Amino acid sequence: MAKPTINDIAHLAGVSKKTVSRVINRSPLLNEETRERVEKVIRDTGYVPNPQARALALRRNFLVGLVHDNPSAQTVLNVQQGILGALRDTEFEMVVRPVDRGSSTMLTDIRDFISRQRPFGVILLPPISENDQLAELCQELGCRYVRMGSAQIDTPDHMVASNDRQAVMEATRYLIAQGHRRIGLISGPHGFRSARERRQGFEEALSEAGIKLPRSLIADGNYTFESGIAATQSLLDVSPRPTAIFASNDDMAAGVLLAARQRGLSVPEQLSIVGFDDQPLAARLWPPLTTVHWPMKAMGRSAALKLIGDMIDENEDIEEPSMFVSTLVKRGSVAPPEA
Amino acid sequence: MAKPTINDIAHLAGVSKKTVSRVINRSPLLNEETRERVEKVIRDTGYVPNPQARALALRRNFLVGLVHDNPSAQTVLNVQQGILGALRDTEFEMVVRPVDRGSSTMLTDIRDFISRQRPFGVILLPPISENDQLAELCQELGCRYVRMGSAQIDTPDHMVASNDRQAVMEATRYLIAQGHRRIGLISGPHGFRSARERRQGFEEALSEAGIKLPRSLIADGNYTFESGIAATQSLLDVSPRPTAIFASNDDMAAGVLLAARQRGLSVPEQLSIVGFDDQPLAARLWPPLTTVHWPMKAMGRSAALKLIGDMIDENEDIEEPSMFVSTLVKRGSVAPPEA
DNA sequence: TTGTATGCGTTATCAA
């Protein structure tokens, strides 16, 4: 049989379409036996409402857009899992929209996407989430949005943030507590808010301990494995060389590990390493990487709930948190410096 | 201004809706100046057709479903990139649908998804793509589908496969050519077609070289890092111990590396390792992992094009390949065995 | 080459 429509159900149940519609939408003003009769027909026929038709009539659809520019594979996936967990058992679907932040047409591309699909809302991943023009664009187009990122750069209803600065401060304090004084930093790319926050957390922890950080112990990275290798090479050329390195993400930390090995330095005995992200990779390296856990899955879930919360919450008073704390995961890549 | 509709455009251009519709759908029978006049209005107003309305009228929508059960983060992401590349500049969007293959309701869940959303088509990832009941379900529901996997288990129009067996044969031949005779295998989970194909490729290469494989050199894994460690421990207990190990995926190969290190074995001098997948992880390990490149991105692209090809091809004669070859990537984890 | 009438499956309005 062809797919039944609301008309078929109405006919079979001997009621009007509107009544069927009321049953579907759990309208309170409905005779109980009418409801049961209609529900039986729905069950028997396996009828499901057509989302496209609903979208047209309601003038809103059930798509949540995930707009991103490949922060890192694992990050994207964690966020997706979080979002999909929140969307589970709702009528919402997640559509993924990758963009190219290097392209001059990025804003136009996103504008086209939003004005074409008119998604119920969009979730913006870092680093493009840091782009204020993008947020303004969403406002202008009347599209709900939630930004994810490493600092509170929007109002709580539009933002799910991690406190990267605080987390890196704690990680750095841990290195200091282990006895390290010469600690190198590999920063993230210029212009990334996450890079700035992590760097500031690092610097604050040092200054709080009264440690002066020579400029030579700060190396530029761009979040790639290769940049981690290159940055480490320059850091290890400094004399006296650092006894520990904080890399602003795990991929770069993996590069540190490789570069250290190439120099014949043993980790953690001769060089301690701390990363950021807590990707699966971190636990697979040797020694396993001490790193900051970035709760992107939980944040993705929260972002999605912020977006659709109003539509599904029976009890609307559940307020999604807009700030998440990252925690240090201690594994094997940190030890006290050699005498 | 509210979003303009086809009616507004028709009105502004002084034509009927149908004419506007013809312009949108590039109907050939249209007066050139009429077309230009309408197109100008469309440009000026920034009009874009409503996909939901189109979907309703056309009785088909523009959603491509990606149904999977988390093979591995990187695999999912590679496939997504491939699909999204193919969908780029089309009116199609990708919706992601994770399911739980362990759950008894998996088929029901997917049935609900398909009959509710009525996606234009679905792409099924391994391992659930190997489930024939799932393919039958798609047929029954009249939903286009393409299965991805490690062997040709459906007709070419429904299948994008990699030739895992062939690829593993070549990888194993490479180990043999290096002089290895005692080679251990860590298999994938029972019931996975990819596991079977890879194992068979391994066994065929050995038998072709006249090498008899003792049962003790085959260890069961389940594609996780941890299972790679456990399997390696049992393999290295065999006496004489193997000089090389083929792990059926990279995560397990990373486990081999770790377990070897725990035993104090140097890689590749005392133990050679070959993996499968060519995840980014493979290049970040030390030594970098020799592994089989699994072209999931290209396969995802091909799967998407197979699905929507008819709708977008100007020249319909481009036949998407249904078989992809995986190639061996030689890095540092293989060397001749010690004397 | 263009327009009219009608349908797609749902919800909203307003009256019964």
Added chain:
DNA sequence: TTGATAACGCATACAA
């Protein structure tokens, strides 16, 4: 508590 009728925005059949 229910139903008739009109949207929603677009496409198709059939005329003109």
